[in-house]
Amino acid sequence: MITRPFSRAFAIAALGLWVVTVGGLGGPFSVGLAAAEGTREIPASWMASWQEPPLADWPLQIVHGLTPRRVGVDAVEQILQQPLREIQTDEGMGYYLRRGRGGIVCNVSFRDYLESEEAWKVLVEAVNVCSRLGMPVWIYDERGYPSGAAGGLVLRHHPEVEALVLARDPEDPREFFLRPAFEHTHAANNYHAVRRYINLLDDRATQYFIELTHEAYYQRLKDHFGKTIVAFFTDEPSLMAVNLGPIPEPARSRVPIQDPPDPNVKRLPTVPWGYDLAECYQKRYGQDLVAVRKSLFEGDTAEDIRVRRQFWSLVADLVAERYFGQIRQWCRQRGVASSGHNLAEESVLLHVPLYGNGLKALAYMDIPGLDMLSSRPQVVANIGWMTAALPLSAALLEGGRRVMTEVSDFSEKMFGTGPVSLAEMQATAAWQAAWGVTEFTLYYSPEDRSVEDNWQYGQFVGRLNAVLKPAMPVPEVALYYPIYDLWAYYRPVAERPTNESQPPQVGKLLNSFYRLGRALQRRQIPFVLVDHEYLAKARPVGERLVIGKVSLSAVVLPSGVELPPEADNILTQFAAKGGKVVKDRAEEPLTPNTIRDLLAPEFQLHPASDEICLGRFVRDGRTILVLVNVGQNPWEGFLTVAGKPEWSLLDPHTGTVMSKQAEGERLPLRLERYQTLLLVH
Secondary structure, three states: OOOOOOOHHHHHHHOOOOEEEEOOOOOOEEEEOOOOOOOOOOOHHHHHHHHOOOHHHOOEEEEOOOOHHHHOHHHHHHHHOOOHHHOOOOOOHHHHHOOOOOEEEEOOOOOOOOOOHHHHHHHHHHHHHHHHHOOOEEEEOOOOOOOOOHHHHHHHHOHHHEOEEEEEOOOOOOOEEEEEOOOOOOOOOOOOOEOOOEOOOOHHHHHHHHHHOHHHHHHHHHHHEOOOEEEEEEEOOOOOOOOOOOOOOOHHHHOOEOOOOOOOOOOOOEEEEOOOHHHHHHHHHOOOOHHHHHHHOOOOOHHHHHHHHHHHHHHHHHHHHHHHHHHHHHHHHOOOEEEEEOOOOOOHHHHHHHHOOHHHHHHOOOEEEEEEOOOOHHHHHHHOHHHHHHHHHHHHHOOOOOOEEEEOOHHHHHOOOOOOOHHHHHHHHHHHHHOOOOEEEEOOOHHHOOHHHHHHHHHHHHHHHHHHOOOEEOOOEEEEOOHHHHHHHOOOOOOOOOHHHOOHHHHHHHHHHHHHHHHHHHOOOOEEEEOHHHHHHOEEEOOEEEEOOEEEOEEEEOOOOOOOHHHHHHHHHHHHOOOEEEEOEOOEOOOHHHHHHHHOOOOOEEOOOOOEEEEEEEEOOEEEEEEEEOOOOOEEEEEEOOOOOEEEEEOOOOOOEEEEEOEOOEEEEEEOOOOEEEEEO
């Protein structure tokens, strides 16, 4: 392991006598937390990690092109002999360490992917170096993305497992027919390569993918599994059963064409299909799917709705079990975690044709994740809450904790407004940490900013994780994820689905859902998403509703939802015992202030602000709050802290710590532009 400098401050913290000089929070002064009368001492172990975050808490750089220079076998001894902050070498892993990266996400070279022994040797040496340096390694499981194709090798050997859809064309004599899901799909419209794709409904396809990819890594690196190699990263797999539209020019013309699309393939409404899908449908529901397939595309009768709900429920289960579940099982058997993120996380409507149920797909990962392509804090907070809420919910509802992000300023650089500043990167990171993110994998280019800025970012993330990673998020509210209703209403269309292309119920439902999510975030009310299946498994305990590691005091329902009997029964019991069930109504929509008044959260900001994000955690019986100002203007006011007068304020920007006493029920605070504070009681 890399050694750390043993400073005087570190020694004092180890004795439980933490004394720091504080600046930027009302002026420089010294505070002795352990000695201050009436305060609760922050444990020395917390402070030790805060002062010197371990490498596992720092972000990981995604590195697709490992070269001998970026392996740096000869630089290992030089790095081991220096404290982390004093590393000067840019050889090998020293390049990443002195830029604030604690580890890497890597893969065997994309050139001659999985088939070059020379490339495997480079990767093995890189992992050996990371092992000696104590740097964690994640394996990226694809040549680019979307994951599952093994760079095209799966379909080269097994063309029968290509993604498949049932298409409908009233102008064709057949009307309904099967065809590969390639043209007009994400497989043919992404930023990496135009290539054919596997079928996530096909258990054989995932098995072949694992054999070609995961097993190849295991055979060469098995001694590092569960030690240096801690996780596998799967990137945007999907059913390919929908037209998402082309990516913009000039990027589109630069994407390599591995499999030429057929220009004669017509844009048509489609639904996913698999070799045994009709058989599985018959076995589960006792009905011939082919005989009722028209209901998948149209119809408003009770029978049409029943068929659609049955179909998409089955699709969701098969995707979760046959792709995500099969990979998770393989990873667990070898001592590593499965991780990654979905496609189009921000669109619940697209979750239907891409996964059946996006929340369920993520719940079959050990470390569910998100993709954050922007690093403008205001943009991230306004449109990214859905992207962050999904993996946090999947983790907590399944009894887990860890959440991954793939974060970058891709959007800003794509449209000529990036790279973003260090302050924006830090605010984006803190916002994600408030949403429960623990694993930061980066597509930020280290070359876009100075060595010092890179270091400051890495240290900032390390400090956040030092306090929050061992803590448990405490969302007390659930927002209902209306996938059950979308199964009933969703209509396949030839172009990209929009609210306008769907029945009117869809637009009303989703407008309510997104408005409620934004309102909860804007009034600093941490929440999770729950679907009908999780509600049906919930346990009313007194005035609480318990699901996994979540204990809820309230459930918020979008306008127009129809709960299945099992979920409705649980909510009825919950309400009868005093739990809060808050329903949005089209005729009287809930506003942010109305939601705050109805839910009466313990911690409230005054004056109210749409640009302050709050995350709530508990660790060793202590309350931790994360406050992030994603706005460009300072905020000043107070936080209600009923029954909790003494607080410690930790600043991850500077590493400083101070004690703060509430004035009655009010804790005075000031947050500068893009500032983050951790409050510990």
